[in-house]
Amino acid sequence: MGMFDRVLVANRGEIAVRVIRTLKRLGIHAIAVYSDADAGAPHVALADEAVRIGPAPAAESYLDPARIVRAAIETGAQAIHPGYGFLSENAAFGRACAEAGIVFVGPGELALEVMGDKIRAKRHVEASGVPVVPGVSEPDATDDELLDAAPLVGFPILVKPSAGGGGKGMQVARDERELEHALPAARRVARAAFGDDTLLLERFVERPRHIEVQVLADAHGTVIHLGERECSLQRRHQKVVEEAPSPLLDAATRERIGRAACDAARSVDYLGAGTVEFLVSDAAPDEFFFIEMNTRLQVEHPVTELVTGVDLVEQQLRIAAGEPLAIAQDEVRMTGHAIEARLYAESPERGFLPSTGDVLAWRPASGDGVRVDAGVREGQRVTADYDPMIAKVIAYGADRAEALDRLDAALADTVVLGIETNTAFLRRLLAHPDVRAGHLDTGLIDRLQEPAAGPAEAIEPAAGPAEATDDGTARLTAVGRLARERAHRAASAHDHAWRRERGWRLGGAARVAERGARAAADLDRATVRFADDGTTWVHLDGRTAAVPTLDRRAALEDRLARLERGSDVDPDLRAPMPGSVTTLFAADGDHVEAGQAVLAIEAMKMEHRVTATVAGIVRLRVAMGEQVARDQVVARVEPIAEATGHAASDEPRAGAHEAAAPSAPHQE
Structure with a gap:
């Protein structure tokens, strides 16, 4: 066939x-x-x-096989590379490519169908002698039948949708x-995400390590592996940090x-790169x-590329073009160590909810051993239509310690302003003693206390630099406010002095002058951007902060409203982020208890349940399918008055929404 000319x-x-x-x-x-x-x-x-x-909707663009194939035909493409996610593991798409005379850069139909069904895949590889986790995998099993079979599996049990992936x-x-409770919840998510609510049960291995092996297979019968990757640092089954080789395995x-x-790859006549x-x-x-x-390239494939020197995309293309592998198993060498961190547009301090907005500044890291795979640009708008991962930061070193140090430095040098990201969370994670020592397991992140401040560190509007307890946060706040003040002065050069000067206080001139000098020096080194909503974004010395405009009037009104309610709990339930209302768990006028789910919002392929903060009567403000904005009031719970005339004393929950639950196909 020869190598392709157009892909x-x-x-x-x-x-x-x-x-x-x-x-x-x-x-x-x-x-x-x-898409648009x-x-x-x-x-x-x-x-x-x-x-x-x-x-924009993926179902009407990237997930539509007919549109993709038509685009390939119209442009004369000889092959289609599906990347990972979307249609990369869709057997029907592979068939559609073949019918159109276009090469699908991926495995054949057998591998896609067998490995695309977890139940069938488990049975298939077990028959080939590959060890599997004890479990129950009857395709037509009802919830009652799975409950009856559970004691044979043994608790704890992991409930998994048979279709799909990414946790x-x-x-x-x-x-x-x-x-x-888990069975109906898992079925609902699986049905919405994959159109298939078949479930399987597996013994949940306590403190497990997630190890994956990269394989390559050509059409001439050769199957090799390129070593393993450690993917144990996960949050709610979603990979966060990956590395190669694993610090656990011996030779x-x-x-x-x-x-x-x-052996697993051979059992399905595998073709191409797989994991x-x-x-x-x-x-x-x-x-x-x-x-x-996974019958495709993985998000974390760069760490394997860095330690083996093999371009996996190139290998995929050569195999799809019919070329034999030019690499023998005994020629594969893993040299040094590589670690990758996934950079997400998300807000750790809001329960890791996805973040949206305009990218006001984007400056990827560079330097020895640093690689950044990104698909974002300055000025681009990050929407809720797609997966929240915007980049991968990868570092290579002679050993694991050097790779960790280089990755931390690269994350510190990565500048993203305008949207919240998980950068600071990643740096805290990499500094954790267990991570540094290689003592990893898939539950490590979930056992850690989630950070109080996210990558764009929350600053209370009423707190000035003098009141901040964290010196780093105080410095970024001071820089942000100085930058905003200078911009304001430039735009209002003729304003009265008493309106321009914000740092003055009785007896504090010397202290204010000292702080002002320090902030001015920091401002010369900082990256600063102004958002339309009045927020000043600052990156300085490896830290990022979103500094809001001081609004003491709004803060006072909020305090007065709390006093009037007699409680710090806000009965208004707000959307944690932009998205679409996908489920109403309560009807308008229903009675709910504190912590009870009222509705669900889907955004960036994740489902978020909004829960009642107090017991009372629900007053819905939105309808099914409605698009909502972040912090929009979606419902109100009117507390039920007791005989004394005071509000009900139900113990309020900490937040108005539950942790995010995966609901639709993710890249990984």
Whole structure:
């Protein structure tokens, strides 16, 4: 067949950028596709040609096989690279490509169908001698049948949707009562996310390590592996930090687990690059169990590329073009250490809810051993239409300690202003003693106390630099306010002095002058941007803060409203972020208890339940399918008056929304 001349990339963001870079290096004409939301996206600008495929919703653009195939035909593409996520593991899409005479850069139909169903995949590889976790995987099993089978599996139990991936819909049940609640919840998420609510049960391995093996297989019968990746640092089953090689495995186990991964790939006549995932017991690292096989490139593939020197996208293209592998198993070498951190547009201090907005500043890190795969640009708007991951920051070192140090420095040098990100959270995680020592497991992040301040550190409007207890936060606040004050002066040069001078206080002139000098010096080194809502964004010395405009009147009105209510609990329930109302758990006028779910909002492929803060009567302010803005009042709970005339004394919950629950396909 020979190498392709024209290849269409059926994806977006950093995924498409990553694939297009290899296409251009190989001299292949790169064709991008884009939705209306991505018309000015970096992957569109990088490609040699770009085709509009529909409006912003993924179902009407990136997830529509007919639109993708039509774009390939119209542009003369010989092959389609699906990236990862979207249609990359869709067997029907693979068939549609074949029917159109276009090469699908991925495995054949057998691998897509078998490995795309967790129940079928588990049975299939078990028959090939690959060890699996004890469990129940009857495709037509009802909730009652799964409850009856649970004692045979043994608690704790992991409930998993058979279709899909990325941890969507997974629930852990430690007893029968928890399982009764977990089953319908998992079915609902699976049905909404994948159109298939089939569930399976597995023994939940306490303190497990998540180890995956990269495999390559050509059409000439050769199957090799490129070593393993440690993906144990996860938050609610979503990978956060990945590395290669694993600090857990010894050489003998590495050889055994690699051989098992190749056996799993051979069992489905695998073609291309794929990943076989295993659970490895932290207490018994020589034991491992098959979880699933991802029949595509993985988000974390760069760490394997850095330690092996193999471009996995290039290998995918060569295999799809019919070329035999030019690498033998005994030629694979893993040298040094690589670690990747996923940079998400999310707000850790708001329960890791996705964040949206305009990117006011974007400056990726650089330097020795640093690689950044990104699909964002300055001026771009991050919407709730797609996955919240905006970039991956990867660091390579001679050993694990050097890679960790370089990754932390790279995160400190990464500037993203205008949207909240998880950068500060990632740095705290990398500094944790267990992470530094390599003592990892999939529950480590969830056991840690979630940070009180997120990557864009929340600043109370009423608190000035003098009142802040954190010196770093105080410095960023002072820089932000000085920058805003200078901008205000420049725009209002003729204002009265008493309106311009904000730092004066009785007896504090010397102290204010000292702080002002320090802030002025810091401002010269800081990156500062002003948002339309009055927020000043500041990046300085590896830290980022969003400094709001001081609004003491609003703060006073809020305090008076709380006094009038006689409680700090706000009966207004607000949307935690922009999104669409997908479920109403209560009708207008229903009685609810504190902590009871009132409605669900979906955004960036995640479902967020908004819960009642007090017991009372629900007054809905939104309808099913309605688009809502962040902090918009979506419902109000009117507290029920007791005989004394005082509000009901139900103990309020800490927040008005539950933790985010995965609800739709994620990149990983």
